Amino acid sequence: MGNNNAGCLSIFFPFLKLFAKNSVEKEVFPYAKRDDFLSPAELSFYKVLRQAIGEKIMICPKVGLKDIFFVKSKDRSIYMTYHNKIDRKHVDFLLCRFDTLEPICGIELDDSSHQKKARVERDTFVDEVFNVAQLPLLRFKHERSYVFTDVKEKLYSILNVKDINGNNAGKENITEEGIPLCPKCGIPMVKRIVSRGENKGKEFYGCSNFPKCRQIKEFVKG
């Protein structure tokens, strides 16, 4: 009988504990959904953009620069300094390949605030980030209405030039020890082994910034 009581207690104890926990007041988060995810200007430009580029390209609004770019330096202090500079900035729109979502081009919609000093400095910085990472950035002046053909022309001048297959590898370079440098990051690559698939066991060089950088080079036995 005594054993049975102990069994009963152990069964009911978790429920008692749960009950005690629930009786503590639940934290209420003070969040609500914004009704202005895009401003009226951004929304009207989005519609023109959508019409101009068709269905083959994805338009992502408000993308953080830290989601598009990374700091390729392995130096901790350089990494933090430059990561912090892009940490809280975003681009108005990012055009991506529909199938892989690889970024193709950034778009900024410039209103009158873009003439203010702080804003000009910010814009110059963002322009340079896109420039060094070899991703085109288009700026459109905010208008009451857009001339559809102008937008289309500007977009296609970029989209036709840019290799949409995304191979923007630079010139080949190797260290004195014969280790290839990543063409994108300029740092020595590391030897890796294919872990599965038909090339399993095959050696190759990969960037040590993987997965942010997916540059690879075939390993040639010397």
Ligand SMILES: [Zn+2]
């Ligand atoms: Zn790299």
